[in-house]
Amino acid sequence: MKSIASHQMKVYWPLYVMAIPGMIFLIVFKFIPLAGAVIAFKDYSVFRGFIDSPWVGFKHFETLLQHPDFLRVFSNTLLLGLFKLTIVFPVPVLLALMINEIRKSALKKGIQTALYIPHFLSWVIVGGILFDFFSLSGMFNIILGWFGAEPVLAMQESAYFRPIYVLASIWKDAGWGTVVYMAAISAIDPQLYESAMIDGASRFRQIRHITFPILLPTVLVLFLLDIGNFLDLGFDQVYNLLTPMTYNVGDILDTYVFRTGIQQGQYSFATAVGLFQSVIGFIMVYTFNKLSNKVSDGGLW
């Protein structure tokens, strides 16, 4: 037994050496922080660290569930997450089905390029574009003016935050989201369409009975992944669209953790909030995966 191990090391040692930097990276940047989540059950002290800080049980979770801020932030997060799943998620599917119907390849390329570009802009830039677009002398208010409406500072109005969040998500990522679906569509056997055409199926019926059903497993898998990230709305996105005037509707778990944890130093409390978020995310994926395994065999595992 020992000789096999030493033989393994003699021949294959370079493989082990190569893996060392990556393993150190994973331990430092992924697993220590993951283990560090125990401070949600402790009173973290900078001087005593993750291990030696005293245990306090569920104290922080009790505080959190009674905190009026937390309930507001949690419901904001839930609502935005719900909008993202119901309104933003289907858009790339529809777009991909539509793009697939375009036969002229130059036009198709042009449309894809125009729709992909916003994906590569940072949220800082997208925020900058939106603040400009919705400013008092910006295009949005000029258009409102054509219809005789009073100008509004939409980025600073609570009522507009959620629609803007949803539209910005679609604008930035819906085009790019089609890439995965286009890949799945391009793998479809052309013979299916040929025989459908011989049977006299219209293009709409081909979409309904061939393209869409074949796309469905991919849609399902991506939907499951999205459900797992249900409460993960993207710190950059919300932070860069938020103004103090829209906190009541736009403050979410991520921005709240940033303020209470990083800025105010309530480390254990903010970790409890983060852990709460992770656990809910995990439960959601697990449940929906079970469900989808029951309905079809398109689950993640």
Add this chain to the structure above:
Amino acid sequence: MLASKSEKTFGAVITGLLILFSIVALIPLLSVISTSLSSKSAVDMNLVTLWPKQFTFDSWKYIVDRPDLWKSFFLTLSTTLIGTILALLMTALFAYPLSKPEFRWGSVIMMAVVVAMIFKAPIVPYFLTVRGIGLYDNPLVLIVPHILNPFNLIIMRTFFKQFSKELEEAAFLEGCGYFRMLFQFVLPLSKAVLATLALFYGVVLWNQFQHPLFFLQDTNWFPLQIKIRQFITDDSVIMSGAASTAQLNYNERTLRAATVIFAIVPIVVVYPFLQKYFVKGAMIGSVKG
């Protein structure tokens, strides 16, 4: 195949809608470009929509004269370049042993990688750990946390697995070791996947916002996105180099617009050359995911 009339209408409606969507997708960008090229008075009089009015480069002249903006620009350019190279090296070094069945820790490590992908650590212990290793207020935080991404690692490992065993065995008989194998044979044959991953890492490094926001205090190390965020939200920062505001041909809004476009230009310039790699990479990723 003869298309019936309704078939043609169907195609035309879809094409029309998609062209409309593409235009709508570009309108916000166009409006910001126009603002940056219009005069202060035209903007104040609500004249500017999709094309510049009272065309002027004054906002642009002011922006490109800001040394602090260029400083952030070059800082971000260098962290992006260095970071991308390090990330590729790091990812290749880790993916290569993971693609070898004779590497005994492989399956355990792969499981760890998947766990790291599914369970995201709460942000506060992450912050405390990264601060604990000395990256707080340290410009290295712009590079080090980004040099390995589990998702990209899996893409590269999948790619390495396709290499034929025969080629490698022949090379080993010639006395070639694993390191030479990786750098002389495997990597030169992996240009496609390297280009794709370079882009994925590059975009993350160029656009990063959360790490500098959380970890950097010293304004000397502010990368481009943080600088632009300041320009967008803080009029005193953006106007700090301006003379008396009365006779100026620009205002906060035209300057902000110019700043935003300034940061977009590099992306739009490189984008057309790289689009095919992006798409290819997203497809490799989707097959795995």
